[in-house]
Amino acid sequence: MFKYLKQLTSLVAMVAVLFTFTTESMAAKKSKTLKNTQKKGFVRCGVSQGLPGFSNADAAGNWTGIDVDVCRAVAAAVLGDANKVKFTPLSAKERFTALTSGEIDILSRNTTWTLSRDADIGLTFVGVNFYDGQGFMVRKSSGITSTSQFKDGISACTNIGTTTELNMRDFFNSKGIKYEPVAFEKADEVVAAYDAGRCDTYTTDKSGLAAQRTKMSNPDEHIVLPETVSKEPLGPVVRQGDSVWEDIVRWSLNTMIEAEEYGITSANADMMKTSDNPAIKRLVGAEGELGAAFGLDNDWSLRIIKQVGNYGESYKRNIADTGILPDRGPNELWTKGGILYVPPAR
Amino acid sequence: MNFKLKDIVPQLITVTAVVLVFGFFTYNAQINMENRGIDFGYGFLSQESSFDVQFSLIEYDGSHSYLRAYLVGLLNTILVSVIGIIIATILGVIVGVARLSPNYLINKFAAFYVEFFRNIPLLLQIFFWYFAALRALPLPQDAEAIFGVFFLTIKGLYVPAFIWQNFSVFFNSIVAAIIAIIVIRIYAKRVQENQGKQIPVFLISIGLIFILPLLSFLIGGVGVSFEVPVLKQLATTSFIYEGGVSLPPELIALTLSLSLYTATFIAECVRAGIQGVGKGQKEAAASIGLTPNQVLKLVIMPQALRIIIPPTTNQYLNLTKNSSLAAAIAYPDLVLVFAGTALMQTGKAIEIVSITMFTYLTLSISISLLMNWYNKKIAIQEK
Numbered sequence: 174m175f176k177y178l179k180q181l182t183s184l185v186a187m188v189a190v191l192f193t194f195t196t197e198s199m200a201a202k203k204s205k206t207l208k209n210t211q212k213k214g215f216v217r218c219g220v221s222q223g224l225p226g227f228s229n230a231d232a233a234g235n236w237t238g239i240d241v242d243v244c245r246a247v248a249a250a251v252l253g254d255a256n257k258v259k260f261t262p263l264s265a266k267e268r269f270t271a272l273t274s275g276e277i278d279i280l281s282r283n284t285t286w287t288l289s290r291d292a293d294i295g296l297t298f299v300g301v302n303f304y305d306g307q308g309f310m311v312r313k314s315s316g317i318t319s320t321s322q323f324k325d326g327i328s329a330c331t332n333i334g335t336t337t338e339l340n341m342r343d344f345f346n347s348k349g350i351k352y353e354p355v356a357f358e359k360a361d362e363v364v365a366a367y368d369a370g371r372c373d374t375y376t377t378d379k380s381g382l383a384a385q386r387t388k389m390s391n392p393d394e395h396i397v398l399p400e401t402v403s404k405e406p407l408g409p410v411v412r413q414g415d416s417v418w419e420d421i422v423r424w425s426l427n428t429m430i431e432a433e434e435y436g437i438t439s440a441n442a443d444m445m446k447t448s449d450n451p452a453i454k455r456l457v458g459a460e461g462e463l464g465a466a467f468g469l470d471n472d473w474s475l476r477i478i479k480q481v482g483n484y485g486e487s488y489k490r491n492i493a494d495t496g497i498l499p500d501r502g503p504n505e506l507w508t509k510g511g512i513l514y515v516p517p518a519r
Numbered sequence: 520m521n522f523k524l525k526d527i528v529p530q531l532i533t534v535t536a537v538v539l540v541f542g543f544f545t546y547n548a549q550i551n552m553e554n555r556g557i558d559f560g561y562g563f564l565s566q567e568s569s570f571d572v573q574f575s576l577i578e579y580d581g582s583h584s585y586l587r588a589y590l591v592g593l594l595n596t597i598l599v600s601v602i603g604i605i606i607a608t609i610l611g612v613i614v615g616v617a618r619l620s621p622n623y624l625i626n627k628f629a630a631f632y633v634e635f636f637r638n639i640p641l642l643l644q645i646f647f648w649y650f651a652a653l654r655a656l657p658l659p660q661d662a663e664a665i666f667g668v669f670f671l672t673i674k675g676l677y678v679p680a681f682i683w684q685n686f687s688v689f690f691n692s693i694v695a696a697i698i699a700i701i702v703i704r705i706y707a708k709r710v711q712e713n714q715g716k717q718i719p720v721f722l723i724s725i726g727l728i729f730i731l732p733l734l735s736f737l738i739g740g741v742g743v744s745f746e747v748p749v750l751k752q753l754a755t756t757s758f759i760y761e762g763g764v765s766l767p768p769e770l771i772a773l774t775l776s777l778s779l780y781t782a783t784f785i786a787e788c789v790r791a792g793i794q795g796v797g798k799g800q801k802e803a804a805a806s807i808g809l810t811p812n813q814v815l816k817l818v819i820m821p822q823a824l825r826i827i828i829p830p831t832t833n834q835y836l837n838l839t840k841n842s843s844l845a846a847a848i849a850y851p852d853l854v855l856v857f858a859g860t861a862l863m864q865t866g867k868a869i870e871i872v873s874i875t876m877f878t879y880l881t882l883s884i885s886i887s888l889l890m891n892w893y894n895k896k897i898a899i900q901e902k
Contacts, residue, residue, distance in 0.1 A: 265863065266863055293865075295557040311754075314755065315753075315756050316755030316756070317754045317755075324753045324754070327753055327759075333859045335863070338571075338864075339569055339570055339581075341571075342569060342570060342571050342580075342581045352571075353573055354573050356851070358855070366849070369653040369654050370653070370658055370673050373753060373754070
């Protein structure tokens with residue numbers, strides 16, 4: 174009898190341990206970053222020092238751009254107000270240190286997702302908000318219309334601390350062309366040096382070329398060559414080790430893209446609550462308990478769509494209407510011939 | 520040995536405090552890096568860097584290691600510092616002496632130069648010399664040849680390259696000339712001390728340094744030819760010079776701004792040094808029959824140097840450290856190549872920043888030691 178009692182006690186103890194373990198892990202879901210963000214009352218977001226269309230501040234200090242909208246979406250989801258974001262402009266060189274050291278909580282700064290960045294330096298990429306590729310800009314008067322006309326001795330201006338520097342080497346090496354890399358710390362200086370005639374070509378992501386071209390003294394004198402020499406999937410990044418925060422940022426971005434897929438816009442989001450389509454109802458919080466998984470209420474995704482808009486609205490507002498890249502190219506939904514495809518929110 | 524407790528205790532406390540503070544930061548960094556899944560280590564130095572650098576004194580491309588990239592950056596920093604220090608010293612001495620000139624125009628011009636250049640932030644001056652000069656310089660195809668062989672263009676200064684035959688003979692002839700000059704100087708000093716006779720060492724030295732290398736050309740089989748840069752077309756409006764040696768505009772702009780800026784401070788040191796020597800010294804020297812040249816060389820300068828050297832050492836250190844502003848205009852120095860690109864590509868922030876800091880510390884301390892040695896050499900030797 175005594176023997177059985179002992180076994181029973183250990184069983185009870187085991188169950189108790191298991192139970193504590195489950196409650197413990199449920200509590201841990203409330204992530205440290207989320208808790209800190211809610212306590213502070215704003216999302217700390219790292220952006221570029223000024224790249225029209227992606228993250229750019231106007232004279233009054235208001236930030237706009239599709240990278241900015243990702244942070245606004247997260248703020249709308251976790252704080253209920255898309256304006257509760259503190260933007261920190263960062264150079265390419267500073268950006269990862271700022272994130273890993275905890276100065277910012279989201280890095281949304283046209284950053285290319287690569288294996289070594291994802292695996293090596295304490296970062297996690299949560300998705301892609303712009304599919305880009307590296308290109309070259311030259312002066313129209315040079316008569317160059319294709320990268321195949323590049324010759325030995327060409328000088329190329331670019332930024333330091335980017336994948337561009339590495340791709341440039343791969344590209345020129347594979348073509349067997351000797352080149353002179355001129356790498357600056359800030360994009361504005363790259364543009365100034367190229368514009369002055371220091372370099373024959375300016376190379377960076379094609380979206381960046383299109384945006385920087387608008388800053389040249391005479392934009393019409395320059396063309397972006399048709400070739401794309403690399404894959405540059407740009408997306409938001411978070412610190413490694415806070416999987417709940419990672420999920421929040423990932424699904425804030427996914428919500429914007431999926432909302433476009435189902436035709437939910439900032440204007441019609443409220444009306445969509447009565448839709449017949451359960452997928453739409455889930456996205457606007459009228460069905461299911463999706464927010465609970467991150468420790469958020471059920472209207473988190475509705476707030477994103479209402480305050481920031483869907484991906485298409487953000488693209489149109491920031492990139493198409495500003496004349497940077499009117500054609501969405503690969504950044505069109507998969508249903509319309511592009512490659513934007515996100516997992517379902519359910 | 521007679522230690523007193525009250526002497527030791529404060530020192531012990533200081534040492535303990537320093538160790539504790541360092542320990543705390545190291546421990547903190549370790550914990551934080553562990554939490555964020557960042558490894559610490561210097562193993563990356565042997566990995567392939569896979570990025571190219573514009574300008575390098577040693578053979579380098581992206582297939583070399585990060586360690587090699589570090590050396591490239593370090594040598595570029597040393598290059599710009601050494602050239603900068605030499606130009607700043609020459610210019611500083613000239614301007615410093617000019618400020619004491621009785622000639623109104625020279626005097627005021629030197630004063631204007633000093634006040635103008637030392638009161639504008641260095642970074643602005645670097646930007647000015649780089650971007651203003653870039654805008655002002657011609658494109659390669661429009662450049663006028665200077666002396667028929669130099670080309671100053673927006674893409675850099677192109678100079679002819681020397682192509683040597685039997686370079687080692689030429690080099691040895693210069694070494695021989697220098698050794699001969701040292702021997703003659705020692706001999707001349709001894710002759711003067713023993714017999715009071717003066718030997719024209721300066722003229723002999725000049726003769727030697729020219730004649731010996733000249734002999735190497737005439738009978739040593741040394742030959743030199745020049746490779747003059749030639750214009751090459753890359754595209755309709757895009758040209759470049761090939762052959763010869765090209766100095767990137769980034770190097771020129773950086774050297775120019777660093778030396779113009781630092782020379783103002785050195786000029787002030789020189790002026791203070793010369794003014795610091797009492798007027799009586801000069802008059803006394805003249806009264807014992809020394810020529811004005813001898814007065815300057817034997818009486819004024821040895822005393823002035825004692826005042827000039829210590830603050831000038833500071834200026835040399837400043838110039839070396841200021842060279843890190845190179846990153847702003849794409850001159851591939853240590854900060855741009857190593858603490859910039861390499862840091863970004865590896866993400867090893869703590870390792871790379873610590874190496875860079877240690878390197879600048881070593882550079883500065885080396886300059887300091889050298890200058891302290893020189894200072895000691897010219898200090899008053901009490902007999």
